[in-house]
Amino acid sequence: EVQLQASGGGLVQTGGSLRLSCAALGLSFDDYAIGWFRQAPGKEREGISCISSSDGSGPRTTYYEDSVKGRFTISGDNAKNTVYLEMSSLKPEDTANYYCVADSWGSCAKVVANRGDMDYWGKGTQVTVSS
Numbered sequence: 001e002v003q004l005q006a007s008g009g010g011l012v013q014t015g016g017s018l019r020l021s022c023a024a025l026g027l028s029f030d031d032y033a034i035g036w037f038r039q040a041p042g043k044e045r046e047g048i049s050c051i052s053s054s055d056g057s058g059p060r061t062t063y064y065e066d067s068v069k070g071r072f073t074i075s076g077d078n079a080k081n082t083v084y085l086e087m088s089s090l091k092p093e094d095t096a097n098y099y100c101v102a103d104s105w106g107s108c109a110k111v112v113a114n115r116g117d118m119d120y121w122g123k124g125t126q127v128t129v130s131s
Contacts, residue, residue, distance in 0.1 A: 002026035004122030006100045011128045012090055019127060020027030021086040029076060032052040033103045033121070034083040035063075035111035036074070038096035038127075049074045049085060050108035063108040067093075090129045097124035103106070 008020040035050035038083060051074045052061040063076050074084040083100065101118040109125055112117060 002102075002120050004100050004102055004120055006098065008085075008100060008121040008124040009127045011123035013130050016017065016129070017086070017088040018127060020087065020092065020098055020127075021099075022083045022085075022122060024083070024102060025079045027102060027120070029081050029083060029102070030078065031104070031106070033106050033108050033111070034074075034076070035101045035103070035118070036085050036098055036107060036108075037101060037111070038094075038098045039124075040093075040096040043096075043104050045114065046057065047111035047114045050111035051076055051083060052108055053106035055106075061108060063112055080100075085129070091131050092131045095127060095129050097116060097126050099124045 003025040005023040031050050037045050037047050039045040048065040050063040050069050054060055071089045075082045101121045102120040103118045
């Protein structure tokens with residue numbers, strides 16, 4: 001059974017930092033694009049970051065939505081089969097439920113396009129940024 005276990009959310013003040021983790025059980029994240037979506041109450045879901053699958057020939061491609069570019073960093077730990085989202089300079093508008101996803105396409109195209117038809121979705125982890 002495949003599970004994506006997201007963790008690391010919490011309450012932080014404006015300007016603070018958090019690190020979200022997405023542990024993949026039952027699949028190798030080398031073979032999947034792993035991404036993060038977020039959804040705030042009353043707002044559309046948005047794909048904010050992604051790391052492509054590994055083709056063994058070079059670094060994996062990463063994607064960041066404009067509003068998080070320069071503040072968020074996505075990375076992977078092969079040994080732990082875990083993807084991290086380091087979030088810094090957090091703003092109140094970053095408040096949302098954050099979901100990690102995995103897709104066998106291998107590219108970040110679906111995250112970029114805000115498509116919901118990912119192979120796997122994890123349960124969300126809540127991030128709240130106080131002003």
